[in-house]
Amino acid sequence: MPMLDREEYIEQLYFFQTLRERIKASIATQEVLERIxxxxxxxxxxxxxxxxxATEIKQSGLLSTGFKLxxxxxTPFQAFIIKxxxxxxxxxSIDTGLNVLEKMAKYNADSPSPSGLFVFQFEILSRNKLGYDEGVTAMANDPLYxxxxxxxxxxxxxxxxxxxxxxxxxxxSEYYLEVERRQDPSYEPPLQPLFASKEGQIAKANLGRDPFFLFAAxxxxxxxxxxxRSTEKETAKDEITVVRQRVNDLEIRLKLIEAEVKGNVDLAFFAKPEILQNLRKDDGFAD
Incomplete structure (x- = not known):
């Protein structure tokens, strides 16, 4: 997939921010998606x-399913964060996850660089202990790279x-190339630099140190x-929010089950929204 237009990322920023705030206010994800x-x-x-x-969360109960489809x-990394x-x-927590997507959307809307996005995404995996195998694979498939x-x-x-x-x-980095060429002016690297000289200087100064010092620098x-970042106090609040969120979502799903038992379930409730039907495949929303 190509990079989206800037207006898409601006609206994504608003969406992730508003979804996060309303979930914190104990509004069910499904209810938010139906209106926002x-x-x-x-x-x-x-x-x-x-x-x-909104349609997918009714069927699977998971927000990540829709992101993946x-x-x-x-992007695969956005889907990985929600998953x-x-x-x-x-x-x-969902609060931290949506906050990450909010910050990433903001960065993508403001002339992002591959090096900046790479360090940002890698720190997310490291700081939150999300694992590198699946996470880094998702990173590699970002359209900016x-x-x-x-x-x-x-x-x-x-x-x-x-x-x-x-x-x-x-x-x-270009700085490594500069250092090598001081000793051998004809030196050519086996792979072309990806980071600028300044990034290389900062990285060299942080060799042997905690990588979080490099991120901060x-x-x-x-x-x-x-x-x-999430503090311990915020994490405790987030756990309460997650429990409330699941209770709200379960209540909605129980109402559907009761309606089905009584024979009053409206199958249109599970149908693909009308606006999503008859779309071209190149729009990215068709089956």
Whole structure:
């Protein structure tokens, strides 16, 4: 999938922010999705995507299912983040997950760079202990990355634990090339640099140190996007919010079951929204 238009990311930012705030206010995800599409700019594809999410969550009870199916609109990494919030074995709340997607949408709307997005996404995986195998694979399929970046990201996933993160950045930077050419002016690297000279200098200064120091330095010095953090107090509140959210969603699903038992269930409730029917496949919403 190609990068979306800037207006799509601006509306995504509003969507993720508003969804997060309303879930915190103990409004069921399903209820939010059924209404919020009316607030989104109609010239974007996001209202159709939201209607699709609303339909899928009725059927599966999971928000991540819709994100995964809409692979022509939402990126694999966005789908991975939402899926991670639904994994009970990970302490990764829906509040934090939506906050991450909100910050990522904001960054994508403001002239993003592959290096900035890479460091941002990698820190998300590291800080929240989301695992590297599935997470890094999802990263590599982001439309902002060229083929060279995808190959580099997949290489990093295989070397995690053997090579420190700062070394990856330093060795693939223009600064490393500058250092080598001081000794040998004819030196040509086997792979072209992906990071600028300044990133390489900062990475070299952080060799042998905690990678979070490198993340923080890049944010201070080069305005790289900052990853949202959860304090212990916020995490406790989030767990209460998740419980309330699940109770609300269960109540809605129980009403559907009761209606089905009584023979009063409206099958249109599960139908694909009318606006999503008869769409061209290149729109990214057709079956």
């Amino acid at each position: 599409d009316q607030e989104i700019l109609s010239t974007t594809k996001l209202p159709m995507a939201i209607q699709f999410l 809409l692979s022509h609109y939402f 991670s919030t639904e994994d009970e074995n990970r302490k990764f 060229s083929q060279s970046w995808k190959e580099f990201i997949l290489f990093v996933s295989k070397q995690i634990g053997l090579v420190e993160f700062a070394e990856f950045v330093y060795l693939r 890049l944010q201070r010095q080069l305005n790289y996007p900052e990853v949202p």
